[in-house]
Amino acid sequence: AAEAPLPLPRRPPGATLRCTGAAAAAAAPAGEERAQVVVITGCTSGLGLSLAREFIRLGHTVVGCGRRAGIVEALREEFGGSRSSFHVVDVAKEDEVAAFAREVDEKYGDVDMLVCNAGLGGAGKAPWEIPGKHVNSIVDVSLKGVMFTNAHITPIMLRGLDKETKGPVPKRVVNISSGVAHTSMPWAADYCAVKFGVEGYSKCVAQSFRELAKRRPELLDRILCVPFAPGVVQTEMNRNKGLPTADEWCKDAVPFLLQIPASESGSSLVMPGYYSADYQATWVVPADAKMNATWVKPR
Numbered sequence: 001a002a003e004a005p006l007p008l009p010r011r012p013p014g015a016t017l018r019c020t021g022a023a024a025a026a027a028a029p030a031g032e033e034r035a036q037v038v039v040i041t042g043c044t045s046g047l048g049l050s051l052a053r054e055f056i057r058l059g060h061t062v063v064g065c066g067r068r069a070g071i072v073e074a075l076r077e078e079f080g081g082s083r084s085s086f087h088v089v090d091v092a093k094e095d096e097v098a099a100f101a102r103e104v105d106e107k108y109g110d111v112d113m114l115v116c117n118a119g120l121g122g123a124g125k126a127p128w129e130i131p132g133k134h135v136n137s138i139v140d141v142s143l144k145g146v147m148f149t150n151a152h153i154t155p156i157m158l159r160g161l162d163k164e165t166k167g168p169v170p171k172r173v174v175n176i177s178s179g180v181a182h183t184s185m186p187w188a189a190d191y192c193a194v195k196f197g198v199e200g201y202s203k204c205v206a207q208s209f210r211e212l213a214k215r216r217p218e219l220l221d222r223i224l225c226v227p228f229a230p231g232v233v234q235t236e237m238n239r240n241k242g243l244p245t246a247d248e249w250c251k252d253a254v255p256f257l258l259q260i261p262a263s264e265s266g267s268s269l270v271m272p273g274y275y276s277a278d279y280q281a282t283w284v285v286p287a288d289a290k291m292n293a294t295w296v297k298p299r
Contacts, residue, residue, distance in 0.1 A: 042118030091145030122191030206266030224265035231274020266291025
């Protein structure tokens with residue numbers, strides 16, 4: 001049976017895309033971007049599918065993966081004349097992610113952006129009513145899948161920095177989070193838990209990049225990682241009418257992602273204009289919350 005959609009807040013009718021503060025800096029044009037190699041997981045539906053098509057439309061190369069073999073084959077036919085490629089991969093299985101990463105490395109030799117988008121929706125039940133099978137599935141795909149993909153694609157990106165001659169554009173690791181990772185909801189414990197995990201994991205990746213740059217100063221500001229809450233959009237997870245479609249959303253989202261500056265590494269970025277003010281008022285993690293400037297071992 002289909003899972004009940006999460007009771008996510010709706011984007012206010014007529015809401016406009018407005019950026020302020022750190023988000024404005026991230027979205028501001030910064031000159032012409034070169035063509036990039038973009039790895040996208042979960043590209044066979046929803047946001048991932050729309051992102052793949054929009055990146056390609058703008059001239060970038062997409063290396064996409066997903067579990068739906070029929071859609072992967074259709075994408076291969078649709079973009080058969082381009083450098084882009086599409087693969088059947090279950091990100092919950094590390095051996096499949098590792099094999100996918102080897103294919104990416106062999107064919108492209110470098111990756112400019114990783115978008116970890118693959119994920120499952122919540123069961124829409126009280127915490128004590130969530131079936132154990134669903135708990136396993138959502139953790140495997142939405143959290144472990146992000147960790148596996150980061151673990152196997154990030155080394156390709158780091159090796160690419162050693163031979164980088166294309167200019168100062170930083171490499172970007174974008175792990176799809178959610179507004180639910182900024183707050184709590186009574187029927188979303190499973191979804192909140194994995195998305196809070198994505199937030200914490202992404203900030204730790206960003207901290208690790210910073211520590212690496214202390215040993216290798218030439219890497220400073222050349223690779224970043226952010227958790228990214230995309231907004232309330234009409235997809236398979238949220239079929240509420242009146243929301244922006246994924247195809248509409250990606251026209252705003254792709255330019256935003258392409259302009260995230262290195263200074264925002266570790267920030268809890270939020271797509272401006274795609275969450276209502278009353279919903280954001282419930283957040284305990286503010287939009288664009290910075291990563292801690294220093295870290296100390298627990299004691």
